[in-house]
Amino acid sequence: MQKKKTAHNKANETKNANVTARATEKVIVDKKTPEEKKEETEREEVPKSGKAKLISILSAVVLALILIFKPELLLGAINSVATESADGVYAAFIDVGQGDSIFLRSPNGKTMLVDAGTPDSFESIQNVLSEEGVTKLDVVVMTHPHSDHMGSMKRVIDNYDIGTFYMPDAVNTTSSFDRMLSALEKKKVKTKVIWGSAKTTINWDGDVEVRVLSPIKGADYQDNLNDMSVVIKVTYGETSLLLTGDAESYAEELMIASEKELLQADVLKIGHHGSSTSSSQAFLDAVQPKAVVISLGKNNDYGHPHRETMQRLKKLGTEIYRTDELGTVRMLFTESEVRLLKGSK
Ligand SMILES: [Zn+2]
Ligand SMILES: [Zn+2]
Numbered sequence: 001m002q003k004k005k006t007a008h009n010k011a012n013e014t015k016n017a018n019v020t021a022r023a024t025e026k027v028i029v030d031k032k033t034p035e036e037k038k039e040e041t042e043r044e045e046v047p048k049s050g051k052a053k054l055i056s057i058l059s060a061v062v063l064a065l066i067l068i069f070k071p072e073l074l075l076g077a078i079n080s081v082a083t084e085s086a087d088g089v090y091a092a093f094i095d096v097g098q099g100d101s102i103f104l105r106s107p108n109g110k111t112m113l114v115d116a117g118t119p120d121s122f123e124s125i126q127n128v129l130s131e132e133g134v135t136k137l138d139v140v141v142m143t144h145p146h147s148d149h150m151g152s153m154k155r156v157i158d159n160y161d162i163g164t165f166y167m168p169d170a171v172n173t174t175s176s177f178d179r180m181l182s183a184l185e186k187k188k189v190k191t192k193v194i195w196g197s198a199k200t201t202i203n204w205d206g207d208v209e210v211r212v213l214s215p216i217k218g219a220d221y222q223d224n225l226n227d228m229s230v231v232i233k234v235t236y237g238e239t240s241l242l243l244t245g246d247a248e249s250y251a252e253e254l255m256i257a258s259e260k261e262l263l264q265a266d267v268l269k270i271g272h273h274g275s276s277t278s279s280s281q282a283f284l285d286a287v288q289p290k291a292v293v294i295s296l297g298k299n300n301d302y303g304h305p306h307r308e309t310m311q312r313l314k315k316l317g318t319e320i321y322r323t324d325e326l327g328t329v330r331m332l333f334t335e336s337e338v339r340l341l342k343g344s345k
Helices: 002-021 034-045 050-069 071-085 122-131 153-159 175-186 249-262 281-287 307-316
Strands: 024-030 089-093 102-105 111-114 136-141 161-167 190-193 209-214 231-236 239-243 267-269 291-294 319-322 329-333 337-341
Touching (some): 089 239, 122 153, 136 153, 153 161, 209 249, 231 249, 239 329, 249 281, 281 307
Parallel strands (some): 111 136, 161 190, 239 267, 267 291, 291 319
Antiparallel strands (some): 089 102, 089 329, 209 231, 231 239
């Protein structure tokens, strides 16, 4: 317990540093109408209403008092302030080297983790979760049983309370897969095998839609675990994020055939770390992303991202954010725009 407390305090310091750094770096996607923009400029010009002003003064005073008298409460206090000011879906594409792990927090404070990186990724994941004061993950999705996506899942299951755990109907013979299943069983985590369809959704936050688009039941993925990746689309207001795991061109083709109109998204987490076997031209044309995130390790053994993928993305004119260059990439999806947030690493 004592040991935990030290880690907690350390996390507090990180959080403190991050809150000050968590400003918007730039707006990537802006869907506001000219009228809305005008309104916003006008609103910015008028001083804060009395009530809002009082609340921010009170928050500052309370925070200062807490800081002085109860340093161990710092995390919770800063979080409540941060949550109030951040109206949107917060997404952190965690730098886990050559792997995937994405943390999401809803406007109402619900949490989700999609994948858990490699066996060496737990600390990186834990750091991001500590910054956000997370002890419970309402939803965990394991896109597919490859060790660069479920490598640290056992430790995530051991260390966090989990609401519902979702996985595809795919198995692997690796020991990390067995360890993950045993951990789920030991903690009696509610586990669901999930298929994608135009109608499948995950209950997460009433204000946010989480659709599951793949894998499609009855399709023959020929035991290609990458193609069996759980693909989810998160929509809040007018903004959206598509997470494709390692889905490759065959899975992409099936999604285009059955749910093309659902694929359009503002931000796309590129499939399979930028491999040329994913992100087919037809798929990119269907998604029309304004920005993409590629999760991959520096100088990885696979030559990711492949040149062909980068060429297709450049042709598309989309913004490209890479975890091997930027570290953890953080974004905020408000109802009308997507902001890139400062504070990587
Ligand atoms: Zn894979
Ligand atoms: Zn992978």
